[in-house]
Amino acid sequence: MGGDNAPGQILDGAAQAANEYGIDISVVGLPGAVQPLLERHPKLTLVPCTQVIGMDEHPAQAVRSKPDSSMNVCARLCRDGRADGWIMATALFVQGRIRGVERPALGSIIPTQHGFAYFLDVGANVDSKPEYLVQFAAMGAVYAREMMGRSEPRVGLLSNGEEEGKGDELVRETAKRLKGTLRGFIGNIEPKDLYAAKADVVVADGFVGNVAIKMAEATAEFLFRNLRDEIPKTTMGKVGGMLIRGQVRQLRARIDWREFGGAPLLGINGIAVIAHGRSDARAIKNAIRVTREAVDAQLVGKIRAEVGR
């Protein structure tokens, strides 16, 4: 019931995933809104809810005051073992934390010169303490190992300079604690080195990480829009623009968040993949793929073991 394109695109993406990946998918929503659309999607099962959280409501309060909203129903399905994982359009802690986890963190996949890096926290927390970031680093390393096939992930701290001693107080203190305790810790990392693929995992406070990732998205959007507007202003540009269209489209697809679908909230007692609020069918299909990969990788158990250590 959430996101800009619900329920139509969500159901389309879910149906594509059911077909393509051969997994059982339940969709949770108001029967009146969802049931009529399910005729086209016989593989999807409706699990009804009776309440909906409006766009104008305070999300965390609404989750508490509306126990039968789709978010709560999803979390219960997962808690009761009737679902292995679920997808939501906002990073709310509807499910409890793994014992020992200070704060859950939200990760995001970032394209780099040589593939992808995993960047967290991109928005689950603000005003993090060093002990949170130390755990984000450990949980991020588990993610890179189990979900991205990096057997010995290199973990960096996003900072304003790579030299030791650079950073704000949080980064400096976190670096001190990670040094010598986290295998694969490579110290501070600057944005340019993130793109140069010098780390598999990049750690930041959720305010800094959110601003950083939004800055990257906004910069890319700004540049592509300017190229699209400026290039056709000359006749040569018009022709050239048509000739490069295919290559540009390929590059855009490679860095498009819709291809990654989403990423699970790390540190909670279950698999909840956070998808973009603007998700279309393709993004939802990919979010379901990520959910299945996290389930298959037993991500929750692996993080539990790592945090217990």
Place this chain on the structure above:
Amino acid sequence: MGGDNAPGQILDGAAQAANEYGIDISVVGLPGAVQPLLERHPKLTLVPCTQVIGMDEHPAQAVRSKPDSSMNVCARLCRDGRADGWIMATALFVQGRIRGVERPALGSIIPTQHGFAYFLDVGANVDSKPEYLVQFAAMGAVYAREMMGRSEPRVGLLSNGEEEGKGDELVRETAKRLKGTLRGFIGNIEPKDLYAAKADVVVADGFVGNVAIKMAEATAEFLFRNLRDEIPKTTMGKVGGMLIRGQVRQLRARIDWREFGGAPLLGINGIAVIAHGRSDARAIKNAIRVTREAVDAQLVGKIRAEVGR
């Protein structure tokens, strides 16, 4: 004596500025290194220094322990009224603060959809307090008014969401203080709205601002490199790439930091423009232009008056 391209490119840029803008320019450096190059640049006057700060030295300590380094000589020229302003390649506080200023801030010009915005602090401070950001906002508004011709500058706080109450503790507390006290304060601003030119001035802590601006630079670099590498991979792309070259070059120039040259450190008792360490002749020429504009606008006096209020 500082920066990647000193002294050759620095002298070339200074000479171009002397010719183009008709101002008297002194260059400060070791006579042995600079004098021979000055034969080509008769309009430049050498002011000798005897010490040089090495790349491997701790800058702030070196400035204290080497009173006759070029940075200290420049600051003294300015303090003694023998220069109206000066340019350095790193944001160090060699000159004292204006009375009442909590912390100097470093600004940067950001290209937007409709011109430019002024973004500060991009790296002079970390772990800012709300009172610093309140002053950055006021000083930034003076900059936008006096240097960018915005008669009623709109000032936003960089945040992870535009809604009131979003942000980390620093942003939330700063927003509370600015609301109702700073004319033109428009609340929180997200990166996409920065590019949409919703603010003339965008304020952040120097750690956040530095990471944000480096993220923007690194993203742009990443995209342009990928376009350059990917487009010529097909024959159509090769031809198209040649046809759009002029337009792409124009766009790159429009967003190139070398065109802005640098920006003065705000809140110190003089005009010290901070140029990029990678500055070439063009960047230095533009940094000198900015210096003159700041002098002509009586920026220090205007900030002093604003802070006194």
